[in-house]
Amino acid sequence: MVIDSFAGSGTTGAVAHKMGRRWIMxxxxxxxxxxxxxxxxKVIDGEDPGGITEAVGWKGGGGFRYYRLAPSLLEKDKWGxxxxxxxxxxxxLAEALCKLEGFTYAPSxxxxxxxxxxxxxxxxxxxxxxxxxxxxxxxxxxVGTERSLLVLCSAFRGKADRYPNLTLKKIPNAVLKRCEWxxxxxxxxxxxxxxxxxxxxxxxxxxxxxxx
Numbered sequence: 001m002v003i004d005s006f007a008g009s010g011t012t013g014a015v016a017h018k019m020g021r022r023w024i025m026x027x028x029x030x031x032x033x034x035x036x037x038x039x040x041x042k043v044i045d046g047e048d049p050g051g052i053t054e055a056v057g058w059k060g061g062g063g064f065r066y067y068r069l070a071p072s073l074l075e076k077d078k079w080g081x082x083x084x085x086x087x088x089x090x091x092x093l094a095e096a097l098c099k100l101e102g103f104t105y106a107p108s109x110x111x112x113x114x115x116x117x118x119x120x121x122x123x124x125x126x127x128x129x130x131x132x133x134x135x136x137x138x139x140x141x142x143v144g145t146e147r148s149l150l151v152l153c154s155a156f157r158g159k160a161d162r163y164p165n166l167t168l169k170k171i172p173n174a175v176l177k178r179c180e181w182x183x184x185x186x187x188x189x190x191x192x193x194x195x196x197x198x199x200x201x202x203x204x205x206x207x208x209x210x211x212x
Contacts, residue, residue, distance in 0.1 A: 010036035014043050015051055018058040032066070040064055070096070074172050082172045084128065094126040097152050097171070100178045113139060113149065121147045128171070130155040140166050 004012035007025035016023035017040070027036060042048040046060025073096050074082045084093065091107070098105040098116040103124045108114035113125035125139070131153050140163040143149045150167045152174055160168040 007031065007036055010039045011051070013064075014039055014048060017043050017062055017064075018052055018056050037066065073175055082176060084172060090126075090128075093128070097126050097174070098124055100175065101150060101152070103150070111142075113142070113151075122150075123147065124150045124152070126152045126171075128154050131157070133158045136163055136166065136168075139163075 002012060002016040002021050002023040004023070004025045007013065007027040008031060010025060010031075013023045013025045013036070025036065039048065043058075044060055044062055044064075046058070052058070070092065071085055071087045073085055073088060073093075075085045077083045088096070094107065094115040095105045101124060103116035103118045105116045106114075107116070114123050115126050116124045118124070123143075129135075131139075131151070136151075136156060136158060139149065139151065143165045145165060148165050148167070150169065152169050152171050154171055156168050156170070160166075
C-alpha cells in the first residue's frame with residue numbers, strides 16, 4: 001500500500017497505479033480537481049505516456065474512488081461543550097451516524113424513522129429533537145415486536161428500558177464514545193472498519209510466523 005499525504009500533482013498515485021500497487025493520496029487544496037483527477041483519468045485511459053509507462057508496458061486500466069472529507073461532526077460552543085457542527089444538515093448527520101454505528105445508510109421515503117439498517121429487522125433513526133414519553137411510545141408501537149430500532153437524539157425523557165424494542169442514545173455523547181481525543185500518537189481507536197482477509201500466501205504485518 002502506497003500512501004502520499006501531500007499528493008500535489010498526483011505523481012505518486014500515477015506511478016503506483018502503473019506498477020499495480022494499491023495507493024491512497026490526500027490533498028488539501030484544489031489540486032484534486034485541477035491536477036490529480038484529470039491526470040489519473042489519463043493514466044486509466046492509457047493516455048499518460050510519461051514516467052514509467054514504457055518501462056512497465058502500461059496500456060491503461062483500473063480505477064479509483066474519490067472522497068471529500070467532511071468537516072468535524074462536533075464542535076465546541078462558547079461554554080466549551082460539544083455540539084453538532086452547524087455545517088451538518090439532517091441528511092449529513094444521519095449518514096455520518098449510520099457510519100459510526102455500523103448501519104447502512106438507506107433512508108426510507110415512506111417511514112420517517114428508517115434512516116438506515118443493519119439487518120432486515122434492525123433500523124436506525126437520527127433526530128436532533130428532544131423526545132418525550134409520548135413520542136417514544138409512538139415509535140415503539142410503530143416498530144412493533146418483530147423489529148428493533150436504534151434512536152439517536154439530542155435528549156429523551158423517561159426510562160430507556162421502558163421500550164424493549166428501542167435502544168436510546170444521546171447526541172453528541174454517542175459520537176464522543178466512538179472517538180478518541182487528545183492523542184499524540186497513532187494508536188487511535190477506529191470503529192466499524194471491516195478487516196480484509198489476507199490473500200493466500202500473504203503474511204500479516206505483525207505476524208510472528210505462528211499466526212499470532
